[in-house]
Amino acid sequence: MRVHVLQLAYPDDEPVAERVARAAALVAAQSGADLVVLPELWAPTGFGYQGWSEAAEPVEGPTVTAICRAAQEIGAYVHAGSIIERAAEGADRGPQGRGLWNTSVLIDRDGLPMVSYRKVHRFGFSAGEPDLIEAGTELVTAGLQTGSGHVTAGLATCYDLRFPELFRNLSAAGAELFVVPAAWPAARVEHWRVLGRARAIENQAIVIQCNTAGTHAGVRMGGHSQVVSATGEVLAEAGPDDETVLVADVDLEAAAQYRQKFPVLADRRL
Numbered sequence: 001m002r003v004h005v006l007q008l009a010y011p012d013d014e015p016v017a018e019r020v021a022r023a024a025a026l027v028a029a030q031s032g033a034d035l036v037v038l039p040e041l042w043a044p045t046g047f048g049y050q051g052w053s054e055a056a057e058p059v060e061g062p063t064v065t066a067i068c069r070a071a072q073e074i075g076a077y078v079h080a081g082s083i084i085e086r087a088a089e090g091a092d093r094g095p096q097g098r099g100l101w102n103t104s105v106l107i108d109r110d111g112l113p114m115v116s117y118r119k120v121h122r123f124g125f126s127a128g129e130p131d132l133i134e135a136g137t138e139l140v141t142a143g144l145q146t147g148s149g150h151v152t153a154g155l156a157t158c159y160d161l162r163f164p165e166l167f168r169n170l171s172a173a174g175a176e177l178f179v180v181p182a183a184w185p186a187a188r189v190e191h192w193r194v195l196g197r198a199r200a201i202e203n204q205a206i207v208i209q210c211n212t213a214g215t216h217a218g219v220r221m222g223g224h225s226q227v228v229s230a231t232g233e234v235l236a237e238a239g240p241d242d243e244t245v246l247v248a249d250v251d252l253e254a255a256a257q258y259r260q261k262f263p264v265l266a267d268r269r270l
């Protein structure tokens with residue numbers, strides 16, 4: 001299964017509509033990929049909290065729609081990264097009544113949204129996400145059928161990476177591969193690299209991590225997007241600063257055989 005990870009880099013002053021058009025064109029250029037992955041909050045920017053409410057949109061809004069069209073052009077699954085989702089008119093607004101979530105969207109090969117995942121662990125302690133948006137409550141998995149076989153993907157976002165129980169629950173729900181878009185700062189990028197490998201090793205699952213590069217709202221992002229095998233080997237890794245298209249071939253059959261020959265998960269004591 002061929003994975004293309006799009007580590008986007010952008011300055012704060014790039015107009016959002018231009019960035020959306022640029023990202024959609026980049027996705028449309030990835031023919032040959034089975035799965036293309038974009039980072040967290042690449043349109044409204046990860047740390048640009050002040051602009052989130054204005055930038056919020058429904059899953060059917062302009063950002064995901066542009067990426068859906070690109071997915072249809074190349075006939076690949078596309079993880080559109082995340083948006084600030086605004087609740088539809090009359091829909092549930094969450095327990096705090098804010099009606100906003102950090103929502104990632106997986107698009108199918110026909111260019112249609114398949115599943116969306118609302119980030120469960122909000123980052124920022126008493127400010128940032130806990131102050132502005134609702135927490136997601138649902139585990140989300142999706143089956144991907146590729147030329148090299150079927151795989152069940154589990155979705156998580158950025159800060160979720162610090163919470164192994166979410167990944168274990170996804171694994172118990174059948175996930176064999178995790179997709180993790182992020183806007184993870186350079187200051188803690190070693191955690192990002194190590195935790196991605198840890199989540200792969202402990203769950204015997206492939207981990208695809210797509211981070212952002214550049215500086216957003218004064219916070220330098222860490223890059224180092226990576227694709228990790230089910231044995232914990234880093235198959236491909238981007239550098240810290242630049243916009244990068246990372247291409248990796250992940251062997252689904254080898255991952256399945258490894259889980260069978262070394263069945264650690266069967267020894268869990270719940």
Ligand SMILES: O=C(O)CCC(=O)C(=O)O
Binds near residue numbers: 046160184185188
């Ligand atoms: O956990 C971290 O260090 C970074 C998390 C983060 O930036 C986020 O979830 O947006």
